[in-house]
Amino acid sequence: MADPARQPEWDGNDNLAEAPTGLRVHAVGDVLSMTLTNGQERENRIVAFEEGKVIAWKPAPAGEEPRGHIWRYDLTPIDETTIRVRHTYDWSGLSDETRFERARATRSGNLTESLSRLAALAEGEHTQD
Numbered sequence: 001m002a003d004p005a006r007q008p009e010w011d012g013n014d015n016l017a018e019a020p021t022g023l024r025v026h027a028v029g030d031v032l033s034m035t036l037t038n039g040q041e042r043e044n045r046i047v048a049f050e051e052g053k054v055i056a057w058k059p060a061p062a063g064e065e066p067r068g069h070i071w072r073y074d075l076t077p078i079d080e081t082t083i084r085v086r087h088t089y090d091w092s093g094l095s096d097e098t099r100f101e102r103a104r105a106t107r108s109g110n111l112t113e114s115l116s117r118l119a120a121l122a123e124g125e126h127t128q129d
Contacts, residue, residue, distance in 0.1 A: 001055050001073060001118070004032040004044070010121055012113030015040075025049055033062065048072065055119065068093035069103060085118065086113045 003008075004019035019034040030046040047070060048056035054074050059067035069091040076084045079088035089111060091103040 001075075002026075002049075002051070006121075007034070008115055010117035011119060012110045012115070025055060032057075044071075067096040067099055069099070085115055087115050092118060 002025040004023050005021040005100040008016040008018055015036055017035045017037045023032055025046055028049050029079035032044045034042045034044065035064050036042055042059050043062050044057035044059050045066055046057050052075060056070055057063050058070055072088045074086040078084055089106050094103055
């Protein structure tokens with residue numbers, strides 16, 4: 001999850017086209033650029049990160065300040081082979097009214113789809129070991 005180049009594979013919103021390879025989240029404050037499916041550039045500012053436990057970011061158009069919404073994943077180990085992943089999208093701090101309609105359009109199904117895709121990737125990689 002800390003490799004942004006892999007995020008388009010599990011994005012349940014089908015909003016991400018690509019991210020540069022060779023980048024990785026290391027700490028709060030990192031900024032990762034991505035290209036959206038509509039061609040726009042997006043910067044994700046990491047606001048929470050603890051390896052294997054949590055990753056969260058605030059997106060913004062390239063070169064602009066974040067609008068206030070947060071994408072977050074919390075990971076909790078269940079046993080040696082199972083991790084519970086909680087995915088949240090919090091737009092309660094969204095300050096850009098032009099983004100409200102898009103925020104409202106993000107439903108639990110989008111979050112569930114991200115989790116399903118992420119699980120399929122993780123399980124596929126695990127079985128290849």
